[in-house]
Amino acid sequence: MVGNPLTRNIDLSRPPFDLAAYEAVDGYRGLHEIARGLEPGDVLDKVKDSGLKGRGGAGFPTGLKWSFVPMGEDAPRRKYFVVNADEMEPGTFKDRLLMEGDPHLLIDGMIIASYAIQANTAYIFLRGEYTESERILRKALAEAYERGYLGNNILDTGFDLDIILHTSAGRYICGEETALLNALEGKRANPRAKPPFPQVSGLWGKPTIVNNVETVCNLPGIMAWGIDWYRSLTKGNDHGTKLFGVSGKVRSPGCWELPLGTPIRELMEVYAGGMRDGLELKGFLPGGGSTDFMLPEHLDLNLDYDDIAGAGSRLATGTMIVLDNQTCPVGMIGNLMTFFSHESCGYCTPCRDGLPWVDEIFRAFEAGKGSHRDLAILEEHVDYLGPGKTFCALAPGATAPLGSGLRYFREDFERHISEQRCPYRQ
Amino acid sequence: MNTVDNQLIASTTVAADYLREAEIAEIEHERTLYPDARAVGLEALKIVQKHRGWVSDESLQAVAEYLQLPIAELEGVATFFNLIYRRPVGKNVILYCNSVSCWIMGCEQVKDKIAGELGIGFGETTTDGDFTLIPVPCLGDCDRAPVMMVGPDQHRNLDRADLGAIFAQYREGREQDGR
Numbered sequence: 001m002v003g004n005p006l007t008r009n010i011d012l013s014r015p016p017f018d019l020a021a022y023e024a025v026d027g028y029r030g031l032h033e034i035a036r037g038l039e040p041g042d043v044l045d046k047v048k049d050s051g052l053k054g055r056g057g058a059g060f061p062t063g064l065k066w067s068f069v070p071m072g073e074d075a076p077r078r079k080y081f082v083v084n085a086d087e088m089e090p091g092t093f094k095d096r097l098l099m100e101g102d103p104h105l106l107i108d109g110m111i112i113a114s115y116a117i118q119a120n121t122a123y124i125f126l127r128g129e130y131t132e133s134e135r136i137l138r139k140a141l142a143e144a145y146e147r148g149y150l151g152n153n154i155l156d157t158g159f160d161l162d163i164i165l166h167t168s169a170g171r172y173i174c175g176e177e178t179a180l181l182n183a184l185e186g187k188r189a190n191p192r193a194k195p196p197f198p199q200v201s202g203l204w205g206k207p208t209i210v211n212n213v214e215t216v217c218n219l220p221g222i223m224a225w226g227i228d229w230y231r232s233l234t235k236g237n238d239h240g241t242k243l244f245g246v247s248g249k250v251r252s253p254g255c256w257e258l259p260l261g262t263p264i265r266e267l268m269e270v271y272a273g274g275m276r277d278g279l280e281l282k283g284f285l286p287g288g289g290s291t292d293f294m295l296p297e298h299l300d301l302n303l304d305y306d307d308i309a310g311a312g313s314r315l316a317t318g319t320m321i322v323l324d325n326q327t328c329p330v331g332m333i334g335n336l337m338t339f340f341s342h343e344s345c346g347y348c349t350p351c352r353d354g355l356p357w358v359d360e361i362f363r364a365f366e367a368g369k370g371s372h373r374d375l376a377i378l379e380e381h382v383d384y385l386g387p388g389k390t391f392c393a394l395a396p397g398a399t400a401p402l403g404s405g406l407r408y409f410r411e412d413f414e415r416h417i418s419e420q421r422c423p424y425r426q
Numbered sequence: 427m428n429t430v431d432n433q434l435i436a437s438t439t440v441a442a443d444y445l446r447e448a449e450i451a452e453i454e455h456e457r458t459l460y461p462d463a464r465a466v467g468l469e470a471l472k473i474v475q476k477h478r479g480w481v482s483d484e485s486l487q488a489v490a491e492y493l494q495l496p497i498a499e500l501e502g503v504a505t506f507f508n509l510i511y512r513r514p515v516g517k518n519v520i521l522y523c524n525s526v527s528c529w530i531m532g533c534e535q536v537k538d539k540i541a542g543e544l545g546i547g548f549g550e551t552t553t554d555g556d557f558t559l560i561p562v563p564c565l566g567d568c569d570r571a572p573v574m575m576v577g578p579d580q581h582r583n584l585d586r587a588d589l590g591a592i593f594a595q596y597r598e599g600r601e602q603d604g605r
Contacts, residue, residue, distance in 0.1 A: 090525040090564040128472075128509045129521060129565060131578040164459045169472060169507035172563050186465035188506040204461060247527040247568035254569045289526055289564075319568070327530055335529040339563060345506075 001229055005221030006214065006241060007257040010101030016136060019143040022104035028149060030112040030223030035155040040071065043116040043223070050222045050230045051239035056084055056175075056212030057287065057316045059305050068199035069117045069207045080208040081114040081122040082184070083216055086168055086175045088127060090289030090339055091321035094243035095213035097255055099126075099133040102217075103140035107163065109216035111149065112223055114161050117209055122163045125180050128170055137165055172343035176392050177210040178202075179345065190347040191392040214243055236261020236304035244303060246272035248322030249279055255319070258303065265299040267320070279324040283408060287316025289336050290397030292404035293323075312404065328424035329409040330416055333401050334362030340398035348391035354381055355398060365413070368420040375413055378406060444488035449477055453492065463493045467500050471510050480511040508562070516551040516558040518596045521575040524561045527568035536572050536584045543589050556597055 002008055009017050009025060022028070030043070048063030070076065083106065087095040099106060106124075114122045126134060141163055144150045152160045171189055173179045178192035181203050202208025218240055222230050231239050238260040244267050245255040251273030258267065268274065268281070275281055283293045292313035294301075301307045308315040323332055341355035358381050361374045382403035385395040406413065415423045445453070449470075456469040470489045475481050481504055490497040504510045511519075522540070524533055540559065544552050551558040557576075567573045570582035581592055 087566045088563050091527045091568050092564065093566040093568045096566045127566075129562065129575060131575075132580065166459075167472075168509075169468060170509035170562075171507055183468075183507075184465065185462075186460070186468040186503060188502055245569065247571060248530050253571075285526075321527055321530070321568070323530070332526060332530065335524075335526050339525055343563065 001232075002221065002225065003233065003259075004241060004257045005225075005233075006098065006105070006217050006243060007101065009105065010097065012097075012101060016100065016102055016140075017104060019104055019140070019147055019149075022102070022108075026224045027104055027220065028108050028111075030108065030220055031149060031155065033223060034112075034115055034159070035157055040116050040118055043112060046222055046227060047116065047219065049227045050218075052215065052218050052222065052230075053238060053305065054212055055214035055218070055242060055318070057089065057290070057314075059315065062211065062215055062218075065199065065211075066113070066117055066209055068197065069209060070200065071118065075118070076206055078121075078204075078206045079117055079119040080203040080206055081110065081117060081119040082177075082180070082203065082208060082210045083110060083122070083124045083213055084175065084177065084180060084210050085124050085126040085130070085133070085213045086180060087130070087213070088172045088175055089317050089319075090336065091245075091247055091285065092288045092317045092319045093245055093247070094255055094317065094319055096130060096133060097243065098213055098217050099130070100136050103136050104144070105217045105220055106137070106213060107140055107144050107150075109219035110163060111154075111161060112219045113209065113211060113216060115159055117207070118159075119207075119209070120160045120162065122161060123184060123203075124163065124165045125174070125184060126165060126167050128167045130167075134165065134167055141165060171345070172339075173345040173392075173394060176394065179392070180210060181208065188345070190345050193391075233259050234261050235259045236302050236307070238305050242303070242318050244271075245319035246322060247319070248284075249276045249324045249327070250274065250322055251276055261302045261304045261307075263300060263302055264294075264320075267303060268299060268322075272322075275322075275324060279326060281322065282325045282327075282329065283323045285321040285323075285401060286313050287318050287320070289321070289339065290314075290393075290400050291316045292400045293408050295408060313400070326424065328422055329405055329412050330362070330365050331422065331424065333405040333409075334359070334366060336401050337362050337398060340394065344394060350385050351390050351392075351395035354385045355395060357381070358385075358398070358402065365416045366422060368416070368422070370413070370416050372417060375406070375417070378402065382406065444484060445474070445492055446477065449473055450492075453489075463495060464499075467493055467495050468503055468507070468510075471500070471504055475511060479517075480514050486512075508560075514551070515560075516555050518557050518577045519575075520557055520559045521562035521565070522548075522559060523563070523565040523567075523571070523573050525564035527564070528572040531571040532585050533572035536589075539589055543593060557593065 052062045053059045110122050174183045174189045176191050179189040183189040198208045233241050241257050241259050247253045256271050281296050285291050294313050298311045305315050337359045341359040344351045344355050346352045364370050382399045385399050387396040452473045453470045456466045474485045490500045546559050548561050565573050572584040573582045
């Protein structure tokens with residue numbers, strides 16, 4: 001049986017599979033099932049039963065999310081399915097691999113999802129900078145239209161679907177699903193208040209599902225090989241496989257598809273090859289820049305949503321950023337604070353004014369001018385900018401590396417104060 | 427360059443002849459993809475920028491008038507998104523990743539080398555108008571950090587790359603299209 005449904009067709013040394021090649025290896029089977037009479041409700045049930053959780057960061061059950069969309073005779077006739085391909089979480093490089101490596105997998109998944117919620121228009125919200133992904137996706141979409149897998153009355157099912165590739169004009173906040181919808185509507189990408197949730201009132205006020213690229217790429221396998229197969233892939237509590245990446249000063253940085261529940265140590269030491277010569281692991285962010293630091297003592301935990309949550313962090317995007325013992329943790333956190341400060345949309349005060357303040361304090365530490373009073377202000381901001389205190393998840397995301405960093409690397413902050421300089425700098 | 431022109435603000439009929447045929451054709455195509463003009467507004471700014479390099483006050487007004495959008499609203503959108511340039515940029519825009527993985531892998535040292543090579547820092551354009559250097563969030567190639575884009579092309583592993591050779595390709599006007 002297939003053990004790597006997300007990456008099985010990916011070989012970056014050659015162009016990605018065209019439609020015929022993709023279809024020859026069990027591609028578009030979900031669509032053919034639909035053509036044979038599979039109902040939208042059947043698709044929803046399968047996805048629910050698979051246990052698939054969103055791979056964009058929040059880990060929300062995908063089937064449950066879909067189930068909030070109004071269905072049936074009384075439902076609004078216009079609905080939208082949107083793929084969040086705005087990959088911009090610092091240290092995250094997985095959706096690019098899927099789009100550039102196997103574009104038909106994404107289109108296949110989009111057809112399945114759109115059919116399940118009965119959306120006739122789907123958008124791919126792609127980062128403007130991903131020019132290669134754009135080129136490859138446009139080609140694949142043209143093939144799908146030509147083959148009659150997109151357009152009107154697909155395979156005589158009476159189901160119409162158009163997929164529109166939208167290239168974005170930037171800003172990290174667009175990854176937040178309601179901000180993304182505003183951007184797609186041509187507005188400033190400030191997040192929206194919830195409720196109403198997009199599932200009920202999303203794009204142009206219509207029911208809308210927004211799913212991450214990797215989430216959508218899980219759907220073709222679930223449709224082709226079934227729930228039992230999907231549930232058998234895992235080594236842990238959560239179902240399926242996931243893309244895991246490692247960046248930083250390891251021997252072989254990269255991105256691999258592994259069963260959920262794989263030990264972190266295996267990812268770090270076998271796949272990424274361990275630390276470069278002369279360096280030791282000091283800590284790591286397990287799922288991009290908005291996650292809490294973890295320590296070497298956590299290496300024997302598994303790559304599983306609950307396991308990582310148990311260590312006070314989040315699996316999130318599954319792309320690890322490794323901190324070595326010769327890189328300054330204060331500098332690393334400071335870099336993240338600069339990023340979050342830049343990328344605040346400016347809508348709510350704690351985020352707009354708090355993050356630049358935090359960033360300024362890190363610049364002071366960098367310049368050897370940090371004080372204990374500054375440390376206390378940073379501590380306060382972990383609370384002031386935390387979950388529930390801001391309009392969206394951007395600032396709480398920033399407090400994850402900040403709060404855990406202050407806790408785990410206290411000594412490094414202290415040394416910046418007592419030595420009046422960065423002790424890591426020669 | 428970017429000062430407010432009172433005459434321009436006062437005038438209401440600039441757009442008619444401003445947009446070129448190719449731009450209008452592309453804007454009209456975008457209209458078929460979105461159900462309302464506001465969504466097309468952002469796309470139209472990208473189209474004008476593609477043709478003219480940046481979005482001037484005149485371009486912004488022309489787009490607003492063409493799509494019948496409030497000019498202030500469109501300006502609010504234009505200034506929100508970092509890939510819409512409201513000031514002139516060089517022939518090639520360098521989007522330089524300075525996010526965390528690139529930082530760990532030495533992007534600050536590489537940036538110093540770029541400053542040496544081109545004599546510019548963030549937000550600046552070379553005197554010959556060939557390059558503008560702009561920081562950008564994580565470019566999603568973290569296993570090959572540090573990375574940057576020059577125009578539409580991604581360049582990876584910059585710590586061991588020959589920066590001079592990379593920039594020379596663009597100086598001679600040869601786009602990298604060997605893909």
